[in-house]
Amino acid sequence: MTLAVNTQTILGRPRGGSFRRDLMGVAVIAVFAAAGYILFPDNLALLTRILSVALLVLALDLVTGYCGVATLGHAAFFGSGAYAAGILSAHYGINDPLLMTLGGIVAGAVAGLLCAVIMLRAHGLPQLVLSIALIYLFHELANKASSWTGGSDGLSGIMPDPVFGLYEFDLFGHTAYFFGVALLLIAFVLLRLVVRSPFGMLCRGIKEDPLRIRAMGASPNAALAKMYVISGAVAGTGGALSAISTQVVALDALSFTQSAEALVMLVLGGTGSLFGALAGTLIFMLFEDYVSAANPFHWLTMVGALLIAVVLFAPKGIYGTAAAYFTRRGEANR
Amino acid sequence: MSAVFEVANLKRSFGGLVVTNDVSLSMAPGDRIALIGPNGAGKTTFVNLVTGNLPPSSGEVRLGGETVTRIDAIGRVRRGLVRSFQVTRLFQDMTPAEHVGLAVLQRDGRAGRLFGSFLNMPEVMAEVSELLEKLGLAELAHRKVREIAYGQQRLLEIAVALALKPKVLLLDEPAAGVPQSDTGRIEQALADLPPDLAVLMIEHDMDLVFRFAKRVIVLAAGTIIFDGLPADVTKDARVREAYLGNYANASHVA
Ligand SMILES: Nc1ncnc2c1ncn2[C@@H]1O[C@H](COP(=O)(O)OP(=O)(O)OP(=O)(O)O)[C@@H](O)[C@H]1O
Ligand SMILES: [Mg+2]
Numbered sequence: 390m391t392l393a394v395n396t397q398t399i400l401g402r403p404r405g406g407s408f409r410r411d412l413m414g415v416a417v418i419a420v421f422a423a424a425g426y427i428l429f430p431d432n433l434a435l436l437t438r439i440l441s442v443a444l445l446v447l448a449l450d451l452v453t454g455y456c457g458v459a460t461l462g463h464a465a466f467f468g469s470g471a472y473a474a475g476i477l478s479a480h481y482g483i484n485d486p487l488l489m490t491l492g493g494i495v496a497g498a499v500a501g502l503l504c505a506v507i508m509l510r511a512h513g514l515p516q517l518v519l520s521i522a523l524i525y526l527f528h529e530l531a532n533k534a535s536s537w538t539g540g541s542d543g544l545s546g547i548m549p550d551p552v553f554g555l556y557e558f559d560l561f562g563h564t565a566y567f568f569g570v571a572l573l574l575i576a577f578v579l580l581r582l583v584v585r586s587p588f589g590m591l592c593r594g595i596k597e598d599p600l601r602i603r604a605m606g607a608s609p610n611a612a613l614a615k616m617y618v619i620s621g622a623v624a625g626t627g628g629a630l631s632a633i634s635t636q637v638v639a640l641d642a643l644s645f646t647q648s649a650e651a652l653v654m655l656v657l658g659g660t661g662s663l664f665g666a667l668a669g670t671l672i673f674m675l676f677e678d679y680v681s682a683a684n685p686f687h688w689l690t691m692v693g694a695l696l697i698a699v700v701l702f703a704p705k706g707i708y709g710t711a712a713a714y715f716t717r718r719g720e721a722n723r
Numbered sequence: 724m725s726a727v728f729e730v731a732n733l734k735r736s737f738g739g740l741v742v743t744n745d746v747s748l749s750m751a752p753g754d755r756i757a758l759i760g761p762n763g764a765g766k767t768t769f770v771n772l773v774t775g776n777l778p779p780s781s782g783e784v785r786l787g788g789e790t791v792t793r794i795d796a797i798g799r800v801r802r803g804l805v806r807s808f809q810v811t812r813l814f815q816d817m818t819p820a821e822h823v824g825l826a827v828l829q830r831d832g833r834a835g836r837l838f839g840s841f842l843n844m845p846e847v848m849a850e851v852s853e854l855l856e857k858l859g860l861a862e863l864a865h866r867k868v869r870e871i872a873y874g875q876q877r878l879l880e881i882a883v884a885l886a887l888k889p890k891v892l893l894l895d896e897p898a899a900g901v902p903q904s905d906t907g908r909i910e911q912a913l914a915d916l917p918p919d920l921a922v923l924m925i926e927h928d929m930d931l932v933f934r935f936a937k938r939v940i941v942l943a944a945g946t947i948i949f950d951g952l953p954a955d956v957t958k959d960a961r962v963r964e965a966y967l968g969n970y971a972n973a974s975h976v977a
Pocket of ligand 1: 737760761762763764765768769809
């Protein structure tokens with residue numbers, strides 16, 4: 390005789406409810422956002438910039454942290470998003486911030502696909518070099534197409550309408566800040582879903598052993614290309630936010646420096662976790678802002694020293710190391 | 724019975740070294756074949772060639788009547804040709820449940836889904852737990868692979884292969900690296916393989932070979948020197964010579 394057994398009970402469930410962690414994540418971001426708003430009301434422009442760069446670093450984490458593809462060209466998608474949103478407003482009079490954001494998302498995704506097609510032909514060091522070549526090409530293209538982008542003068546004349554026709558982008562940056570927080574929260578929740586999905590699991594496999602994934606009948610390159618599109622869309626969102634909030638787009642949105650800094654922030658926070666990406670961005674940009682004001686001559690030295698300290702003593706990144714520490718503590722106390 | 728898998732005149736060399744020399748064989752559903760041969764005979768290379776991981780210099784591979792020589796490794800897996808690895812290739816940070824779940828999802832074309840978790844998909848979980856249960860891995864379903872014993876990792880390799888519902892299964896030394904005392908579980912898993920599956924197993928452990936195989940193929944220096952019944956393999960003069968040339972004694976085949 391066979392008993393009808395619920396298979397779920399046979400295997401049980403892995404520890405740690407993921408839904409609760411999602412809620413906690415949203416709560417943590419909301420608390421930080423509120424704290425920033427209350428503590429630094431005069432510095433909302435900086436905070437909004439942190440939000441837009443955080444989207445770039447999250448996007449980078451998707452391909453570097455979750456899929457293992459090292460790249461120094463990720464600002465290409467951020468910049469594409471920024472220019473798309475800016476051009477929509479400055480040249481086409483499409484000033485609805487939601488449409489501008491959508492334009493940024495689409496442009497980032499398209500740029501992501503384009504770069505994936507080129508980058509995924511190589512592996513390792515040649516791939517890294519390709520990413521650098523691509524960011525230079527994007528940069529040069531934006532520089533040359535000055536009738537569209539304003540070239541080295543930057544793109545101006547971006548005038549976003551009020552959000553939902555109600556909330557005007559004010560001089561103090563209140564609206565831009567809340568708009569950015571909303572974008573980050575939405576991106577965070579969607580990405581949590583993605584990294585836990587079957588696709589996210591597939592990508593973790595690819596990161597560890599692409600040949601094994603092929604032996605399971607899945608195409609690593611197809612999956613990576615898909616992740617590039619998603620990543621491009623997220624970075625493009627960040628770019629659009631930057632264009633909408635600052636109302637200008639400068640060439641360095643699309644620069645090697647911006648790409649490299651994003652990678653530094655990711656490593657600082659910890660790769661392969663969304664919180665690591667957020668923590669890295671926050672710490673790097675606050676540190677940069679604080680130190681460059683306190684000591685304008687040596688701030689780069691201090692940033693360098695911080696980086697060396699983290700890489701040597703906390704190779705999993707600040708968040709990654711802290712998380713590992715608390716997990717171990719938690720297990721010891723069980 | 725008609726062949727599900729055929730290899731014709733397969734050749735491959737590395738530089739001057741001929742590693743696969745005009746190898747032909749055919750397999751029917753339900754076959755249990757052992758591919759044996761001294762170290763470096765070209766057994767793993769044979770698997771790499773037929774699965775599309777290594778291009779042959781010449782020759783043909785057919786799967787269910789279709790010529791797949793020009794189809795890549797992924798395409799061959801999707802057509803039912805699945806292999807395991809001589810040294811386990813598993814994802815250290817993933818759990819057995821995730822491995823099998825990923826394989827099931829991939830087989831069904833759902834590994835690209837961007838939301839949900841297989842833990843909440845009852846049909847997937849039913850298959851995952853059935854397979855893990857069958858291979859005695861249910862207890863470890865949610866442990867990380869890095870935390871489980873090597874013998875159990877070998878079983879998980881088999882579970883992943885089976886989750887892909889292959890027509891032809893190529894096992895490259897499924898018991899390699901597992902202490903003799905722990906091979907029982909693996910042997911049981913081999914005995915429980917689906918009856919209509921065509922299986923070719925590479926193995927050095929002759930006890931295992933004799934209990935498993937209905938047909939033995941001996942490869943030496945890239946050439947098939949014997950293809951016949953297990954009972955006849957030890958009597959074959961060329962086989963004895965091939966092993967004697969490599970080992971100090973012939974007890975391995977005896
Ligand atoms: N990529 C390669 N480049 C050069 N030579 C190779 C390569 N792969 C395998 N060989 C050589 O081909 C020969 C056959 O190797 P193969 O791994 O197929 O042997 P095997 O029969 O599986 O041996 P074992 O029982 O030790 O697993 C060996 O001499 C090996 O050194
Ligand atoms: Mg071998």
